[in-house]
Amino acid sequence: MSVALAAALMSWPAPAQQHGDPGIGGTWEASFARGGNPGARSAQAPPPLKPELMAQWQALQAEIRAANERGEPFATAATFCLPQGVPAMMGGGGPFPTEILLSPGQVTIIQEAYNQVRRIYLGKAQLPIEDVEPGFYGRSVARWEGDTLVVETIGIKESVRYREVPHTLDMRIIERIRRVEPDVLWDEVTIEDPAVLEEPWSFTFVLRRLPDYEMMEYVCEDNREYADSAGVTRLRIETD
Amino acid sequence: MLISGLGCATAWAHHSFAIFDHSQTYTLNGTVLSFQWTNPHGYIDLDVEEGPAGIERFSIELTSINMLRRSGWRSSDVKQGDHVTAIVAPLLSGEQGGLLLELIMQDGRKLVPPVPAIDSFERTP
Numbered sequence: 001m002s003v004a005l006a007a008a009l010m011s012w013p014a015p016a017q018q019h020g021d022p023g024i025g026g027t028w029e030a031s032f033a034r035g036g037n038p039g040a041r042s043a044q045a046p047p048p049l050k051p052e053l054m055a056q057w058q059a060l061q062a063e064i065r066a067a068n069e070r071g072e073p074f075a076t077a078a079t080f081c082l083p084q085g086v087p088a089m090m091g092g093g094g095p096f097p098t099e100i101l102l103s104p105g106q107v108t109i110i111q112e113a114y115n116q117v118r119r120i121y122l123g124k125a126q127l128p129i130e131d132v133e134p135g136f137y138g139r140s141v142a143r144w145e146g147d148t149l150v151v152e153t154i155g156i157k158e159s160v161r162y163r164e165v166p167h168t169l170d171m172r173i174i175e176r177i178r179r180v181e182p183d184v185l186w187d188e189v190t191i192e193d194p195a196v197l198e199e200p201w202s203f204t205f206v207l208r209r210l211p212d213y214e215m216m217e218y219v220c221e222d223n224r225e226y227a228d229s230a231g232v233t234r235l236r237i238e239t240d
Numbered sequence: 241m242l243i244s245g246l247g248c249a250t251a252w253a254h255h256s257f258a259i260f261d262h263s264q265t266y267t268l269n270g271t272v273l274s275f276q277w278t279n280p281h282g283y284i285d286l287d288v289e290e291g292p293a294g295i296e297r298f299s300i301e302l303t304s305i306n307m308l309r310r311s312g313w314r315s316s317d318v319k320q321g322d323h324v325t326a327i328v329a330p331l332l333s334g335e336q337g338g339l340l341l342e343l344i345m346q347d348g349r350k351l352v353p354p355v356p357a358i359d360s361f362e363r364t365p
Contacts, residue, residue, distance in 0.1 A: 068258040071332035078255055078280065095307055095354070112306060216306045221278040224299065225259075233259055235337045237299045238285050 021102045022147035023179045027215065028207035029097045031184070040186060040204035043091055047165045048198045060164055067232070075227030077160075081220030083114035085136035085160035086153055087173055090187050091205030098207060099215050107142060107149060115218050120151050129154050134169055136160050148178040168195045183209035255280065257355070260329040260339040264364040266292055272322040273297075277315040279304050284318060284340065286326060299337035300328055303353045311354040322346065329361045 049057055067074050083089065089111040090098070096113035107120040120140040132139045132155030142151040153173040161167065171193040180186050185207040192200045224236040269290035276283040282302035288295045302308060305315070318324070323346045328338035341361055343351040355361075 068256060071258055071261070073256040073258040076256070081280070095310075095356070096304075113304075216309065218279050218304075218306055220280050222276065223280050224283060224301065225281070233256065234333070235259060235299065235301060235331060235335070237335050237337050238283075239297065 022144075023182070024149060024177055024185060025100050025102045027097050027099050027210045027213040028185055029210045029213075030091050030094065031206045031208040040206055041188070041202050043189075043203040043205060045203065047163065047201050049165065050196060050198055053166060053196055057165060064164070072232045075225075075231055075233050079223065079225055079227050079233055081114070081223055083116045083136055084111070084162075085116070086118060086138055086140075086156055087175070087187075087189050087191070087205075088160075088162040089113070089116045089118070089137075090175070090189070091207075096218070097210050097213055097215060107151075110215060112215055112218055114220060120149075126152055126154065129170060129172075134158070138173070145176075148176050151175040151177065165201075166196055167191070167193045170195060185209070257329075257339060257357075259331055259333070260361070261332050262329065262360055263362050264330065265341060265361065266295070266328050266330050266338065267365070268295065268298055268326045268328060270298070270324065270326070272318055272320055272324060274320055275315075275318040277305050279306065281305075282308060284324075284326065284343075286324070295336060297336060298326075298328070300326055300340045301337065302340050303355055307354045311352075313351060313353070317351060318343070318345075327363070 046054070047057070064074060077084065090109070094113070096111060098112070099110040101108040101110070105122050107122065109118040109120065110116065116137070118137045118140060120142045122142055122144075124141050126141045127139060134155050134157035136157065138153045138155035140151050140153040142149050144150070151174070153175070154171070156167070156171055156173070158167065158169060171191060174190045174192065176186075176188040178186060187205040187207065188202065189205065190200045190202045191197065225233055226236060228234050268286060268288050270286040270288040273285040273287050274283070276285075282305050284300040284302065286298045286300055288298050291298075325344040326340060327342040328340055330338040339355065340353050341355060341358060345351065352358075
């Protein structure tokens with residue numbers, strides 16, 4: 001074993017389980033049922049936005065519902081083949097599975113939809129927010145607390161929103177990822193952003209193990225759905 | 241206990257099916273011009289021989305091909321020149337396109353795409 005690898009392994013405060021994986025590795029899919037898991041905080045409860053922002057957010061939700069009922073849904077990031085980013089990709093992949101890979105010094109999370117990849121560094125310090133270029137996945141560092149992977153993410157660009165909830169570049173996302181049952185994984189998300197939130201916003205993504213699943217590629221290749229000049233979703237009609 | 245019914249809809253809502261009519265279906269008999277096996281949606285372009293008046297060519301959207309594959313579809317299931325019957329939820333805009341709910345091949349084989357809440361689309365003759 002190389003000196004560098006040995007040093008990396010020694011600096012990785014791994015839990016007791018073999019290979020440092022307390023069973024979170026593998027393929028998973030989103031589960032919308034809490035089942036025997038009381039205590040999961042709904043990811044669909046209203047966010048604790050400050051009153052003025054809350055009013056704007058609720059008005060937007062009403063507009064989205066009305067547009068859907070009219071049959072003129074607003075185009076979304078997906079219309080433009082854009083990935084969901086953090087944290088939405090952890091639970092918003094809908095029918096698309098998630099793969100968690102553990103390696104020395106890094107946990108890698110792949111969401112099948114849009115081939116989304118998060119790299120989470122173990123044993124590295126977080127950077128000051130101003131040193132992280134805002135993006136879809138930000139910069140994530142983590143540590144093990146027993147069998148729980150505690151992840152801190154910063155650097156999510158303002159246009160990357162979960163449930164259309166606005167945030168600032170100072171947003172900090174804390175996730176506690178652990179198995180609560182042999183085949184049930186929780187990602188307890190807490191979003192801290194005092195400029196827009198009354199209090200930290202916490203919710204739980206629940207994932208179920210999908211044994212032996214082989215992840216598929218997902219390239220957004222030719223979406224015939226597009227946004228018209230009013231931002232409404234349309235379908236391109238082939239005529240020849 | 242469910243997180244909520246709405247939760248399911250919202251969590252899956254990086255794609256909306258709201259552009260399609262949930263109150264009627266068209267049954268289209270025709271010849272496949274192309275079967276596009278792509279994400280985020282597959283597509284079938286159909287030369288319509290029998291269907292509602294005025295429809296000659298129809299652009300049919302399918303779910304993500306990853307969802308299709310997981311429910312048993314293959315990219316080789318449909319080929320240019322195949323004669324098929326497609327049951328579709330038409331676009332609300334009135335344009336010549338819709339969402340595939342069921343595809344019946346010439347040999348009688350029935351292919352159903354895994355459209356979420358497929359029962360919310362009312363079937364009409």
